[in-house]
Protein backbone atom coordinates (compact mmCIF):
# COMPACT_ATOMS: atom_id res chain seq x y z
CA UNK A 1 0.00 0.00 0.00
CA UNK A 2 1.26 3.48 -0.80
CA UNK A 3 2.86 5.36 2.03
CA UNK A 4 0.76 8.10 3.58
CA UNK A 5 1.32 11.39 1.82
CA UNK A 6 0.64 14.86 3.09
CA UNK A 7 -1.78 15.51 0.28
CA UNK A 8 -4.90 15.22 2.39
CA UNK A 9 -3.63 17.50 5.13
CA UNK A 10 -2.83 21.18 4.99
CA UNK A 11 0.90 21.79 5.08
CA UNK A 12 2.16 25.18 6.24
CA UNK A 13 5.77 26.16 5.71
CA UNK A 14 7.42 29.49 6.43
CA UNK A 15 10.77 30.89 5.37
CA UNK A 16 12.49 33.99 6.75
CA UNK A 17 13.65 37.12 5.01
CA UNK A 18 17.26 38.22 5.23
CA UNK A 19 19.60 41.04 6.03
CA UNK A 20 23.13 40.93 4.70
CA UNK A 21 24.79 42.91 7.46
CA UNK A 22 28.18 42.88 5.75
CA UNK A 23 29.63 41.34 2.61
CA UNK A 24 27.53 42.89 -0.17
CA UNK A 25 29.18 42.51 -3.60
CA UNK A 26 32.18 40.57 -2.26
CA UNK A 27 29.91 37.59 -1.53
CA UNK A 28 29.27 37.28 -5.26
CA UNK A 29 32.84 36.01 -5.47
CA UNK A 30 33.51 32.54 -4.05
CA UNK A 31 36.73 33.82 -2.54
CA UNK A 32 34.69 35.82 -0.06
CA UNK A 33 31.88 35.42 2.42
CA UNK A 34 28.94 37.45 3.67
CA UNK A 35 27.39 37.76 7.12
CA UNK A 36 23.66 37.23 6.75
CA UNK A 37 20.95 37.14 9.40
CA UNK A 38 17.55 35.59 8.92
CA UNK A 39 14.63 37.80 9.92
CA UNK A 40 11.54 37.41 12.04
CA UNK A 41 9.53 38.50 8.97
CA UNK A 42 8.51 35.34 7.18
CA UNK A 43 6.61 34.29 4.12
CA UNK A 44 4.18 31.47 4.81
CA UNK A 45 2.80 29.11 2.22
CA UNK A 46 -0.22 26.91 2.93
CA UNK A 47 -0.55 23.95 0.60
CA UNK A 48 -3.97 22.31 0.40
CA UNK A 49 -5.76 19.94 -1.86
CA UNK A 50 -8.48 21.63 -3.90
CA UNK A 51 -11.86 19.99 -3.54
CA UNK A 52 -13.00 19.64 -7.09
CA UNK A 53 -16.75 20.14 -6.71
CA UNK A 54 -17.21 23.59 -8.26
CA UNK A 55 -16.13 22.72 -11.75
CA UNK A 56 -12.49 23.42 -11.02
CA UNK A 57 -10.20 22.26 -13.79
CA UNK A 58 -8.84 18.86 -12.80
CA UNK A 59 -5.19 19.60 -13.25
CA UNK A 60 -5.15 23.09 -11.84
CA UNK A 61 -2.63 24.49 -9.40
CA UNK A 62 -3.68 27.79 -7.92
CA UNK A 63 -1.41 30.24 -6.13
CA UNK A 64 -3.00 33.11 -4.25
CA UNK A 65 -1.59 36.14 -2.44
CA UNK A 66 -4.68 37.51 -0.72
CA UNK A 67 -2.83 40.57 0.58
CA UNK A 68 -2.71 42.06 -2.91
CA UNK A 69 -5.25 42.98 -5.56
CA UNK A 70 -5.53 40.75 -8.59
CA UNK A 71 -3.17 38.16 -7.15
CA UNK A 72 -4.64 34.76 -7.97
CA UNK A 73 -2.54 32.84 -10.45
CA UNK A 74 -4.12 29.71 -11.94
CA UNK A 75 -1.94 27.25 -13.76
CA UNK A 76 -2.43 24.23 -15.95
CA UNK A 77 0.61 22.10 -16.70
CA UNK A 78 1.92 19.70 -19.29
CA UNK A 79 4.77 17.27 -19.69
CA UNK A 80 7.29 18.49 -22.27
CA UNK A 81 8.55 15.80 -24.66
CA UNK A 82 12.09 14.37 -24.55
CA UNK A 83 12.38 14.73 -20.79
CA UNK A 84 12.13 18.52 -21.00
CA UNK A 85 10.28 18.64 -17.68
CA UNK A 86 6.89 19.96 -16.67
CA UNK A 87 5.83 23.38 -17.79
CA UNK A 88 2.96 25.31 -16.30
CA UNK A 89 0.79 27.70 -18.25
CA UNK A 90 -1.05 30.52 -16.60
CA UNK A 91 -4.79 30.25 -17.20
CA UNK A 92 -6.59 33.55 -17.61
CA UNK A 93 -10.25 34.04 -16.96
CA UNK A 94 -12.03 37.30 -16.21
CA UNK A 95 -9.77 40.21 -15.23
CA UNK A 96 -6.32 39.61 -16.74
CA UNK A 97 -3.72 38.81 -14.07
CA UNK A 98 -0.09 39.90 -14.43
CA UNK A 99 2.20 36.86 -14.57
CA UNK A 100 4.24 36.12 -11.45
CA UNK A 101 7.60 35.15 -12.81
CA UNK A 102 9.11 33.84 -9.55
CA UNK A 103 6.05 31.74 -8.76
CA UNK A 104 5.75 30.37 -12.28
CA UNK A 105 9.43 29.44 -12.49
CA UNK A 106 9.29 27.77 -9.08
CA UNK A 107 6.28 25.71 -10.14
CA UNK A 108 8.08 24.60 -13.31
CA UNK A 109 11.18 23.49 -11.44
CA UNK A 110 9.46 21.91 -8.46
CA UNK A 111 6.85 19.96 -10.47
CA UNK A 112 9.59 18.73 -12.79
CA UNK A 113 11.64 17.58 -9.80
CA UNK A 114 8.69 15.87 -8.09
CA UNK A 115 7.68 13.99 -11.23
CA UNK A 116 11.27 12.81 -11.65
CA UNK A 117 11.78 11.49 -8.10
CA UNK A 118 8.27 10.05 -7.75
CA UNK A 119 7.25 8.56 -11.07
CA UNK A 120 3.71 7.88 -9.88
CA UNK A 121 3.07 11.61 -9.82
CA UNK A 122 3.95 11.91 -13.46
CA UNK A 123 1.77 9.00 -14.52
CA UNK A 124 -1.30 9.86 -12.43
CA UNK A 125 -1.06 13.62 -12.75
CA UNK A 126 -0.76 16.02 -9.85
CA UNK A 127 -3.80 16.34 -7.65
CA UNK A 128 -5.12 19.91 -7.90
CA UNK A 129 -3.62 22.07 -5.20
CA UNK A 130 -4.07 25.50 -3.71
CA UNK A 131 -1.01 27.38 -2.50
CA UNK A 132 -1.81 30.37 -0.33
CA UNK A 133 0.95 32.92 0.25
CA UNK A 134 0.91 35.06 3.41
CA UNK A 135 3.75 37.52 3.90
CA UNK A 136 4.48 39.22 7.21
CA UNK A 137 3.64 42.90 6.99
CA UNK A 138 7.20 44.24 7.07
CA UNK A 139 8.00 42.99 3.56
CA UNK A 140 6.20 45.99 2.12
CA UNK A 141 5.99 49.62 3.12
CA UNK A 142 2.72 50.71 4.63
CA UNK A 143 0.05 51.69 2.16
CA UNK A 144 -0.38 55.43 1.98
CA UNK A 145 -3.80 56.73 2.96
CA UNK A 146 -3.17 60.36 2.23
CA UNK A 147 -1.71 61.34 -1.06
CA UNK A 148 -0.83 64.97 -1.78
CA UNK A 149 1.39 66.33 0.94
CA UNK A 150 1.42 63.03 2.78
CA UNK A 151 2.55 63.70 6.29
CA UNK A 152 4.84 61.18 7.84
CA UNK A 153 3.14 60.49 11.14
CA UNK A 154 -0.48 60.60 10.06
CA UNK A 155 -0.52 57.57 7.79
CA UNK A 156 0.57 55.20 10.52
CA UNK A 157 -2.55 55.87 12.54
CA UNK A 158 -4.95 55.43 9.65
CA UNK A 159 -7.38 52.58 9.70
CA UNK A 160 -6.01 49.21 8.70
CA UNK A 161 -7.55 47.82 5.55
CA UNK A 162 -9.18 44.44 5.85
CA UNK A 163 -8.57 41.61 3.51
CA UNK A 164 -10.89 41.48 0.53
CA UNK A 165 -14.13 39.53 0.76
CA UNK A 166 -14.44 35.88 -0.14
CA UNK A 167 -12.03 34.61 -2.74
CA UNK A 168 -12.73 31.43 -4.69
CA UNK A 169 -10.58 29.34 -2.35
CA UNK A 170 -10.88 30.77 1.09
CA UNK A 171 -12.73 33.34 3.06
CA UNK A 172 -10.52 34.31 5.92
CA UNK A 173 -12.75 37.16 7.03
CA UNK A 174 -11.39 40.14 8.90
CA UNK A 175 -8.03 39.36 10.44
CA UNK A 176 -8.07 41.81 13.27
CA UNK A 177 -8.49 39.18 15.95
CA UNK A 178 -6.01 36.72 14.60
CA UNK A 179 -2.91 37.51 16.58
CA UNK A 180 -0.30 34.85 16.45
CA UNK A 181 2.56 36.81 17.91
CA UNK A 182 2.21 38.98 20.96
CA UNK A 183 0.58 42.32 20.16
CA UNK A 184 2.99 44.84 18.67
CA UNK A 185 4.66 47.50 20.81
CA UNK A 186 2.75 50.70 20.99
CA UNK A 187 3.87 53.55 18.88
CA UNK A 188 5.04 56.34 21.03
CA UNK A 189 3.32 58.92 18.95
CA UNK A 190 -0.16 57.49 19.35
CA UNK A 191 -2.35 57.22 22.37
CA UNK A 192 -2.99 53.55 22.97
CA UNK A 193 -6.79 53.81 22.86
CA UNK A 194 -7.10 55.12 19.28
CA UNK A 195 -4.83 52.51 17.74
CA UNK A 196 -6.83 49.90 15.83
CA UNK A 197 -5.81 46.27 16.15
CA UNK A 198 -3.34 45.38 13.45
CA UNK A 199 -4.13 42.42 11.20
CA UNK A 200 -1.39 39.85 11.23
CA UNK A 201 -1.39 39.75 7.43
CA UNK A 202 -2.59 43.07 6.20
CA UNK A 203 -4.02 43.87 2.79
CA UNK A 204 -1.73 46.30 1.02
CA UNK A 205 -4.47 47.74 -1.16
CA UNK A 206 -2.41 47.47 -4.36
CA UNK A 207 -1.33 44.89 -6.88
CA UNK A 208 1.95 43.15 -6.11
CA UNK A 209 3.60 45.11 -8.91
CA UNK A 210 2.63 48.44 -7.33
CA UNK A 211 3.60 47.48 -3.77
CA UNK A 212 6.70 49.13 -2.28
CA UNK A 213 8.98 46.37 -1.09
CA UNK A 214 11.29 47.08 1.80
CA UNK A 215 14.13 44.83 0.61
CA UNK A 216 13.82 41.91 3.01
CA UNK A 217 14.23 39.27 0.31
CA UNK A 218 10.63 38.45 -0.53
CA UNK A 219 11.49 36.54 -3.69
CA UNK A 220 13.95 34.18 -1.96
CA UNK A 221 11.54 33.62 0.93
CA UNK A 222 8.59 32.89 -1.34
CA UNK A 223 10.56 30.62 -3.65
CA UNK A 224 11.89 28.70 -0.64
CA UNK A 225 8.56 28.44 1.20
CA UNK A 226 6.67 27.53 -1.98
CA UNK A 227 9.23 24.87 -2.88
CA UNK A 228 9.15 23.39 0.63
CA UNK A 229 5.35 23.43 0.78
CA UNK A 230 5.00 21.71 -2.60
CA UNK A 231 7.62 19.08 -1.82
CA UNK A 232 5.97 18.38 1.53
CA UNK A 233 2.50 18.30 -0.02
CA UNK A 234 3.20 16.00 -2.94
CA UNK A 235 5.97 13.71 -1.71
CA UNK A 236 5.75 11.06 1.00
CA UNK A 237 7.97 11.74 4.05
CA UNK A 238 10.30 8.89 3.05
CA UNK A 239 11.18 10.87 -0.08
CA UNK A 240 11.12 14.39 1.34
CA UNK A 241 11.15 15.43 4.97
CA UNK A 242 11.81 19.08 5.72
CA UNK A 243 12.85 18.26 9.28
CA UNK A 244 15.94 16.30 8.18
CA UNK A 245 19.31 17.68 7.03
CA UNK A 246 18.82 15.77 3.78
CA UNK A 247 15.41 17.42 3.26
CA UNK A 248 16.94 20.86 3.83
CA UNK A 249 19.78 20.10 1.44
CA UNK A 250 17.38 19.11 -1.35
CA UNK A 251 15.18 22.13 -0.64
CA UNK A 252 18.19 24.44 -0.67
CA UNK A 253 19.52 23.12 -3.96
CA UNK A 254 16.14 23.16 -5.69
CA UNK A 255 15.20 26.61 -4.41
CA UNK A 256 18.62 27.99 -5.43
CA UNK A 257 18.24 26.63 -8.96
CA UNK A 258 14.69 27.95 -9.33
CA UNK A 259 15.52 31.33 -7.81
CA UNK A 260 18.65 31.78 -9.93
CA UNK A 261 16.71 30.90 -13.04
CA UNK A 262 13.91 33.36 -12.22
CA UNK A 263 16.41 36.06 -11.28
CA UNK A 264 18.55 35.60 -14.36
CA UNK A 265 21.49 33.98 -12.49
CA UNK A 266 22.94 37.17 -11.07
CA UNK A 267 22.82 36.56 -7.33
CA UNK A 268 25.18 34.89 -4.89
CA UNK A 269 22.31 32.91 -3.40
CA UNK A 270 22.87 34.21 0.14
CA UNK A 271 19.17 35.07 0.37
CA UNK A 272 17.98 31.55 -0.49
CA UNK A 273 20.63 30.05 1.82
CA UNK A 274 19.36 32.14 4.73
CA UNK A 275 15.72 31.42 3.83
CA UNK A 276 16.58 27.73 4.28
CA UNK A 277 19.20 27.79 7.04
CA UNK A 278 18.72 31.16 8.74
CA UNK A 279 21.67 33.24 9.94
CA UNK A 280 25.07 32.15 8.68
CA UNK A 281 28.41 33.12 7.25
CA UNK A 282 27.82 32.28 3.62
CA UNK A 283 30.17 31.30 0.83
CA UNK A 284 28.46 30.93 -2.50
CA UNK A 285 28.41 27.87 -4.77
CA UNK A 286 30.45 27.85 -7.98
CA UNK A 287 28.35 29.50 -10.65
CA UNK A 288 29.47 26.79 -13.11
CA UNK A 289 27.29 24.34 -11.20
CA UNK A 290 24.20 25.74 -12.88
CA UNK A 291 25.86 26.33 -16.22
CA UNK A 292 25.60 22.69 -17.22
CA UNK A 293 21.86 22.43 -16.60
CA UNK A 294 19.78 22.41 -19.80
CA UNK A 295 17.08 25.06 -19.90
CA UNK A 296 13.50 24.18 -18.97
CA UNK A 297 11.89 22.36 -21.88
CA UNK A 298 15.21 21.31 -23.41
CA UNK A 299 15.94 17.63 -23.89
CA UNK A 300 17.09 15.92 -20.68
CA UNK A 301 16.18 18.84 -18.40
CA UNK A 302 14.20 16.73 -15.92
CA UNK A 303 16.90 14.10 -15.34
CA UNK A 304 19.64 16.71 -15.12
CA UNK A 305 17.64 18.83 -12.66
CA UNK A 306 16.98 15.89 -10.32
CA UNK A 307 20.65 14.83 -10.48
CA UNK A 308 21.83 18.37 -9.73
CA UNK A 309 19.39 18.83 -6.85
CA UNK A 310 20.02 15.41 -5.32
CA UNK A 311 23.73 15.86 -5.96
CA UNK A 312 23.96 12.10 -6.42
CA UNK A 313 26.28 11.86 -9.41
CA UNK A 314 28.85 13.81 -7.52
CA UNK A 315 32.45 13.84 -8.63
CA UNK A 316 33.80 16.49 -6.26
CA UNK A 317 36.52 15.63 -3.72
CA UNK A 318 34.08 15.48 -0.83
CA UNK A 319 31.48 13.67 -2.89
CA UNK A 320 29.30 16.76 -3.41
CA UNK A 321 29.11 19.18 -6.31
CA UNK A 322 27.40 21.87 -4.31
CA UNK A 323 30.32 23.72 -2.81
CA UNK A 324 28.56 26.51 -0.94
CA UNK A 325 29.42 26.87 2.74
CA UNK A 326 26.86 27.71 5.36
CA UNK A 327 28.58 28.34 8.68
CA UNK A 328 26.01 28.75 11.39
CA UNK A 329 28.54 28.16 14.15
CA UNK A 330 30.27 31.49 13.42
CA UNK A 331 27.16 33.61 13.78
CA UNK A 332 25.32 34.79 16.84
CA UNK A 333 24.00 37.84 18.65
CA UNK A 334 24.93 38.92 22.17
CA UNK A 335 22.19 38.73 24.78
CA UNK A 336 20.32 42.03 25.06
CA UNK A 337 21.27 43.11 21.54
CA UNK A 338 18.93 43.14 18.53
CA UNK A 339 19.19 43.70 14.82
CA UNK A 340 16.43 46.08 13.77
CA UNK A 341 15.65 47.82 10.52
CA UNK A 342 14.22 51.12 9.40
CA UNK A 343 12.23 51.47 6.24
CA UNK A 344 12.78 54.53 4.11
CA UNK A 345 9.95 53.59 1.72
CA UNK A 346 12.07 53.69 -1.44
CA UNK A 347 13.53 50.34 -2.49
CA UNK A 348 16.45 49.73 -4.82
CA UNK A 349 17.20 48.04 -8.12
CA UNK A 350 20.13 45.80 -7.24
CA UNK A 351 20.85 44.46 -10.73
CA UNK A 352 22.15 47.74 -12.19
CA UNK A 353 24.36 48.35 -9.17
CA UNK A 354 25.98 44.92 -9.36
CA UNK A 355 26.71 45.46 -13.05
CA UNK A 356 28.50 48.72 -12.40
CA UNK A 357 30.55 47.31 -9.51
CA UNK A 358 31.63 44.40 -11.70
CA UNK A 359 32.60 46.70 -14.55
CA UNK A 360 34.81 48.65 -12.14
CA UNK A 361 36.26 45.45 -10.63
CA UNK A 362 37.11 44.08 -14.08
CA UNK A 363 38.86 47.31 -15.06
CA UNK A 364 40.71 47.72 -11.73
CA UNK A 365 41.64 44.22 -10.67
CA UNK A 366 44.32 45.08 -8.08
CA UNK A 367 42.46 47.92 -6.48
CA UNK A 368 39.30 45.82 -6.36
CA UNK A 369 41.10 42.84 -4.83
CA UNK A 370 42.44 45.08 -2.06
CA UNK A 371 39.04 46.68 -1.46
CA UNK A 372 37.39 43.24 -1.31
CA UNK A 373 40.03 41.94 1.11
CA UNK A 374 39.54 44.97 3.33
CA UNK A 375 35.81 44.34 3.41
CA UNK A 376 36.30 40.63 4.07
CA UNK A 377 38.41 41.42 7.13
CA UNK A 378 35.51 43.49 8.48
CA UNK A 379 32.95 40.79 7.70
CA UNK A 380 34.98 38.32 9.77
CA UNK A 381 35.57 40.80 12.55
CA UNK A 382 31.90 41.74 12.78
CA UNK A 383 30.86 38.08 12.87
CA UNK A 384 33.43 37.46 15.61
CA UNK A 385 32.53 40.38 17.90
CA UNK A 386 28.82 39.58 17.63
CA UNK A 387 29.37 35.89 18.22
CA UNK A 388 31.72 36.50 21.16
CA UNK A 389 29.35 39.04 22.69
CA UNK A 390 31.85 41.92 22.52
CA UNK A 391 29.12 44.54 22.63
CA UNK A 392 31.54 47.40 23.15
CA UNK A 393 33.39 46.60 19.92
CA UNK A 394 30.41 46.46 17.55
CA UNK A 395 30.45 50.17 16.65
CA UNK A 396 34.19 50.11 16.03
CA UNK A 397 33.68 47.44 13.36
CA UNK A 398 30.47 48.71 11.78
CA UNK A 399 31.79 52.21 11.16
CA UNK A 400 34.67 50.97 8.96
CA UNK A 401 32.21 48.68 7.13
CA UNK A 402 30.27 51.79 6.18
CA UNK A 403 33.43 53.66 5.21
CA UNK A 404 34.69 50.85 3.00
CA UNK A 405 31.30 50.44 1.34
CA UNK A 406 31.11 54.19 0.69
CA UNK A 407 34.58 54.12 -0.84
CA UNK A 408 33.60 51.18 -3.02
CA UNK A 409 30.49 53.07 -4.09
CA UNK A 410 32.47 56.22 -4.92
CA UNK A 411 35.06 54.25 -6.89
CA UNK A 412 32.38 52.44 -8.89
CA UNK A 413 30.05 55.40 -9.29
CA UNK A 414 27.25 53.57 -7.52
CA UNK A 415 25.18 55.05 -4.66
CA UNK A 416 25.85 52.19 -2.23
CA UNK A 417 25.36 54.53 0.70
CA UNK A 418 23.51 57.43 -0.88
CA UNK A 419 24.04 60.85 0.71
CA UNK A 420 20.61 60.92 2.29
CA UNK A 421 21.20 57.54 3.92
CA UNK A 422 24.70 58.57 4.98
CA UNK A 423 23.40 61.66 6.73
CA UNK A 424 20.70 59.71 8.53
CA UNK A 425 22.97 56.86 9.60
CA UNK A 426 25.57 59.34 10.89
CA UNK A 427 22.97 60.72 13.28
CA UNK A 428 21.35 57.38 14.07
CA UNK A 429 24.72 56.05 15.16
CA UNK A 430 24.81 58.71 17.85
CA UNK A 431 21.49 57.73 19.41
CA UNK A 432 22.18 56.21 22.82
CA UNK A 433 21.89 52.43 22.69
CA UNK A 434 22.51 52.18 18.93
CA UNK A 435 25.74 50.23 18.56
CA UNK A 436 26.12 50.57 14.80
CA UNK A 437 24.21 50.76 11.55
CA UNK A 438 24.69 49.98 7.87
CA UNK A 439 22.94 50.03 4.54
CA UNK A 440 22.77 46.26 4.18
CA UNK A 441 23.19 44.09 1.10
CA UNK A 442 23.74 46.03 -2.09
CA UNK A 443 22.99 49.30 -0.29
CA UNK A 444 20.91 52.02 -1.88
CA UNK A 445 17.51 52.84 -0.47
CA UNK A 446 16.53 49.47 0.96
CA UNK A 447 15.75 49.45 4.67
CA UNK A 448 18.79 50.35 6.83
CA UNK A 449 19.93 47.88 9.49
CA UNK A 450 20.93 48.68 13.06
CA UNK A 451 22.56 46.69 15.78
CA UNK A 452 21.13 48.14 18.95
CA UNK A 453 20.43 47.44 22.58
CA UNK A 454 17.23 45.49 22.90
CA UNK A 455 15.44 47.62 25.46
CA UNK A 456 12.37 49.82 25.56
CA UNK A 457 14.33 53.00 26.23
CA UNK A 458 16.59 52.57 23.20
CA UNK A 459 13.60 51.77 21.02
CA UNK A 460 11.87 54.95 22.23
CA UNK A 461 14.91 57.04 21.46
CA UNK A 462 15.24 55.51 17.99
CA UNK A 463 11.57 56.07 17.21
CA UNK A 464 11.83 59.63 18.45
CA UNK A 465 14.88 60.26 16.30
CA UNK A 466 13.25 58.78 13.18
CA UNK A 467 10.11 60.83 13.71
CA UNK A 468 12.09 64.03 13.92
CA UNK A 469 14.27 63.08 10.99
CA UNK A 470 11.18 62.33 8.91
CA UNK A 471 9.57 65.65 9.74
CA UNK A 472 12.74 67.62 9.10
CA UNK A 473 13.33 66.01 5.71
CA UNK A 474 9.74 65.53 4.57
CA UNK A 475 10.17 61.76 4.26
CA UNK A 476 8.72 58.77 6.03
CA UNK A 477 11.27 56.69 7.91
CA UNK A 478 9.97 54.22 10.45
CA UNK A 479 11.32 51.54 12.74
CA UNK A 480 10.04 48.20 11.50
CA UNK A 481 8.88 45.38 13.75
CA UNK A 482 11.27 42.95 12.11
CA UNK A 483 14.30 41.60 14.00
CA UNK A 484 17.29 39.50 13.15
CA UNK A 485 16.60 35.88 14.00
CA UNK A 486 18.66 32.76 13.55
CA UNK A 487 16.11 30.15 12.43
CA UNK A 488 15.56 29.18 8.82
CA UNK A 489 12.67 27.41 7.09
CA UNK A 490 10.21 25.59 9.31
CA UNK A 491 6.88 23.82 9.32
CA UNK A 492 4.16 25.75 11.09
CA UNK A 493 1.21 24.33 12.97
CA UNK A 494 -1.73 24.32 10.54
CA UNK A 495 -4.01 25.09 13.52
CA UNK A 496 -2.53 28.61 13.69
CA UNK A 497 -3.87 29.28 10.20
CA UNK A 498 -7.40 27.90 10.65
CA UNK A 499 -8.99 31.01 9.19
CA UNK A 500 -7.20 30.38 5.95
CA UNK A 501 -7.94 26.72 5.56
CA UNK A 502 -10.90 25.86 3.37
Ligand SMILES: Nc1ncnc2c1ncn2[C@@H]1O[C@H](COP(=O)(O)OP(=O)(O)OP(=O)(O)O)[C@@H](O)[C@H]1O
Pocket residue numbers: 065100101102103133134135208213214215216217218219220222271348350446
Ligand atom coordinates in the same frame (compact mmCIF):
# COMPACT_ATOMS: atom_id res chain seq x y z
N1 LIG B 1 3.59 38.05 -1.36
C1 LIG B 1 3.96 37.61 -2.55
N2 LIG B 1 3.15 36.84 -3.30
C2 LIG B 1 3.51 36.38 -4.50
N3 LIG B 1 4.70 36.65 -5.06
C3 LIG B 1 5.56 37.41 -4.39
C4 LIG B 1 5.25 37.92 -3.10
N4 LIG B 1 6.30 38.64 -2.68
C5 LIG B 1 7.23 38.58 -3.64
N5 LIG B 1 6.81 37.83 -4.67
C6 LIG B 1 7.57 37.54 -5.90
O1 LIG B 1 8.87 38.07 -5.73
C7 LIG B 1 9.10 39.13 -6.68
C8 LIG B 1 9.91 40.26 -6.01
O2 LIG B 1 11.23 39.86 -6.07
P1 LIG B 1 12.46 40.89 -6.00
O3 LIG B 1 13.70 40.10 -6.16
O4 LIG B 1 12.16 42.04 -6.89
O5 LIG B 1 12.26 41.41 -4.52
P2 LIG B 1 12.99 41.02 -3.20
O6 LIG B 1 13.43 39.62 -3.22
O7 LIG B 1 12.07 41.41 -2.06
O8 LIG B 1 14.20 42.01 -3.28
P3 LIG B 1 15.45 42.23 -2.33
O9 LIG B 1 16.43 41.15 -2.64
O10 LIG B 1 15.92 43.61 -2.71
O11 LIG B 1 14.96 42.14 -0.94
C9 LIG B 1 7.72 39.56 -7.11
O12 LIG B 1 7.74 40.13 -8.39
C10 LIG B 1 6.97 38.24 -7.09
O13 LIG B 1 7.29 37.48 -8.24
Ligand SMILES: C[C@@](O)(CCOP(=O)(O)O)CC(=O)O
Pocket residue numbers: 019020023024025026027028215266267268269270350354440441442443446
Ligand atom coordinates in the same frame (compact mmCIF):
# COMPACT_ATOMS: atom_id res chain seq x y z
C1 LIG C 1 25.05 42.80 -4.14
C2 LIG C 1 24.75 41.47 -3.48
O1 LIG C 1 25.99 40.92 -3.02
C3 LIG C 1 23.86 41.64 -2.26
C4 LIG C 1 22.47 42.11 -2.54
O2 LIG C 1 21.78 42.19 -1.32
P1 LIG C 1 20.32 42.80 -1.17
O3 LIG C 1 19.41 42.06 -2.11
O4 LIG C 1 20.43 44.27 -1.43
O5 LIG C 1 19.98 42.51 0.30
C5 LIG C 1 24.13 40.53 -4.51
C6 LIG C 1 24.09 39.07 -4.07
O6 LIG C 1 24.91 38.66 -3.26
O7 LIG C 1 23.23 38.35 -4.59
